[in-house]
Amino acid sequence: MSGTRFSLNQWTARHWPLPELVETCAREGVGAGLWREPVREYGLERAAKLVRDAGLDVTSLCRGGFFTTAAGLDDNRRAIDEAAALGTAVLVLVSGGLPDGSRDLDGARERVADALAELAPYAGERGVRLAIEPLHPMYCSDRCVISTLGQAIDLASRFPVEQVGVCVDTYHVWWDPAVWADIARAPGRIAAFQVADWTTPLPAGVLTGRGLLGDGCVELRRFREAVDTAGYTGPVEAEIFNEELWAMPGEDVLALVRARYEEHVV
Structure with missing residues (x-):
């Protein structure tokens, strides 16, 4: 662990x-x-050596998951192996949205649970x-059928x-409104903590609309x-x-x- 808890997610300085x-x-x-994408582009073995030689604390690897759509168990096993090679103990999972043409939200969530049942022992061994x-x-239909922390805790x-x-x-x-109670009932289950702010109006490209810390309405320190x-x-x-951050030097x-x-936040 580094001297400070602060960690910079690679996508914050994407380029x-x-x-x-x-x-x-x-x-x-x-x-x-x-x-995973920039690590794969650089080469996993080269990236792992780079990290080891520098003594970098790799706090997580993003991302596995997408269980309900195109990504399969084999790709998620590769993601677990990549995390282990990079020396991080955390692989962040985005579960995936509804399969094309489906309205079966309950079924999609059970597919996530089924995939975790297959992958959890494999991850634990590594x-x-x-x-x-x-x-x-707002991402439920296409990216993630797990929408609340309570759902995630119940599944975990x-x-x-x-x-x-x-x-x-x-x-x-x-x-x-349930998030504070859900955090309180999650001792031992919190594997990663990420911060960004929520600003309005949202940009046309919602995926790139996260606010710089302090620019929005989120109670960051309370979290x-x-x-x-x-x-x-x-x-x-x-x-x-x-x-705007992506346009700046790293x-x-x-x-x-x-x-x-x-x-x-501190």
């Missing part, structure tokens, strides 16, 4: 070349959450914990705690205090999909987001 991100984050003593991430309900609770947990992402769960009270002591990963993104973290 920063992997070697520069790894070198800078390691030098600054902060962690980094990596994504020292990787699956972190179910609920996404805002079917499996050993060391194999399956949840990811609390403030951008996706801030609106839920951090709540997960702490629930026993979570791991990294606080800033995952902000934002076109080192500037790191400095800005870290300063906002210190101001609004």
Whole structure:
């Protein structure tokens, strides 16, 4: 674990070349959450060596899942293997939306549970914990049929705690009136904690509409205090999909987001 809990998710500085991100984050003593696509483009073995040589704390790998659509169990097993190779104990899962032409939401959610039953032991054997991430309900049809933290906790609770947990992402769960009670009932189940703010009006490209910490309406510090009270002591990963940040040099993104973290989250 690095000297600070702050971690920069790679997608926050999306266009920063992997070697520069790894070198800078390691030098600054902060962690980094990596994504499969740029790691695969760089080469998994090369990326794993890069991380090891730099001494970087890889706080998570994004992402596995999409169980209800095109992605299969084989791809998720590869994702688990990639996480293990990179030295991270957390693979974040986005469950997937409804299959094409389907309206069977209950059935889609059970498909997620069935996939986890297959993958959880495999992950546990490799020292990787699956972190179910609920996404805002606006993504339910096409990206994630798990919409609330309560749903994610109930699903994770079917499996050993060391194999399956949840990811609390403030951008996706801030609106839920049950979220505080759900965090409180999740000791041991929180595997990852990600922060971003919610600003309005939302841009046309909703996926790139996450706000810089402090620019929106999310009680970021309250979330951090709540997960702490629930026993979570791991990294606080800033995952902000934002076109303005993506246009900035990576080192500037790191400095800005870290300063906002210190101001609004700590």
